[in-house]
Amino acid sequence: MSGSGSRTAAARAAVGAVWSSVTSACWRHWPTWAGWAAGGFSLLYGLLGLYWTAGGDGFPFAPVDPARASGSILEGSRVEVVAPIIAVLGLVGAVVAWLMTRRARPGRRSAAALMVFGWAAAIGLTVIVPDYTLIILVAFAPLLLVFAFTGVPGDQGGIGDILYWHRTNLIIVFVGGLLWATATLAYRRRARGACASCGRRHEEGGGPSRQTLLRWGRWAVAVACLAPLPYEITRIAWYLGHPLGVTPDFLRMMQDTPGMLEVGLGCALASALGGVLTHGLVARWGETYPRWIWFKAGRRVPPTLAIVPASIVAVTIIPAGLMFLWTSEARGTWAMYVPSLFWTVWGVALGVATIAYHLRRRGACRHCGQGPQPGPEPRTSLDQRQVRDDPVSAPGQRA
Structure with missing residues (x-):
């Protein structure tokens, strides 16, 4: 029995290794x-x-x-x-x-x-x-x-x-x-004669500085966090029984529909949580694990851990917002229409913040070799690392 279990585990490990190598190769040669x-x-x-x-x-x-x-x-x-x-x-x-x-x-x-x-x-x-x-x-x-x-x-x-x-x-x-x-x-x-994988050209410089990218990212993050606020406020208000932006009859209809207000509340809370996570695109803890994640504290956060989910949300929320431009059925009450229009702004701002984060974190290209070479795993204190990596926001460094 134990031999069969060992063979099954080995087979699963082999399949996982093959799948990992295939997906990695596809990603490298996109x-x-x-x-x-x-x-x-x-x-x-x-x-x-x-x-x-x-x-x-x-x-x-x-x-x-x-x-x-x-x-x-x-x-x-x-x-x-x-x-x-x-x-x-x-x-x-x-x-x-x-x-x-x-x-x-x-x-x-x-x-x-x-x-x-x-x-x-x-x-x-x-x-x-x-x-x-x-x-x-x-x-x-x-x-x-x-x-x-x-x-x-x-x-x-x-x-x-x-x-x-x-x-x-x-x-x-x-x-x-x-x-x-x-x-x-x-x-x-x-x-344009650039590397197809990273977009760099030998005759060009390193592009915008880290401080410039961080400044762009902060503005984009601020917009991405403010844009969904009308949606979050109205859905929470409805759940609490306040007909904010809708008629009392419409609110009663939602209250009589099983799960409708609960879904709206869940989406609002998920959006608020997403706003907190969006700050990681410009915060120190978005690049280095904080102390409260004790088993990873002080280590670098893999860029894909932030880039992949942020990119997915950015590219999927934009068409949802644009849809309301030509959906006349939702225009009867402003709370059903106006907050959703801000989704497009949300998606664009989140996309800009994600691109700035990617450009700030990316290292040397595997194909052309251009870009900064990865250094050793940082072992300095978090405060020292903040001054080194983020002098714009470090204590005592503001203009």
């Missing part, structure tokens, strides 16, 4: 495969556009029952109008992505044309077409994982009643936009 992935996505949707144009089933923006509709800007569009556009843009995108994978240095005009198409595709697919589905998926991912095994409580029949095709398509479209963003970024770097 400039190589991003263009092909974006081209494959565009080709797939180009062919689907032809299929829908010819009368095929499954057009993901067709009018459906309101309970199954999404909040996309294309929701309810006519297949005979939008499907041919999807086909043309998809097939053209496949050609553009293929041209981006070529190693030859392009001319200035041709490179500019390819980048305009690439950035337009990235912005359209990530922030214009999607709705609030992505941020809901991020916020309730643990519950959805549980529901996949236990079933969805209430009248809904299962996960299919939550992630139906109109919503699932928006998730796929969003991922396609991210592929286009990475492909265009890598192409832009190659076109």
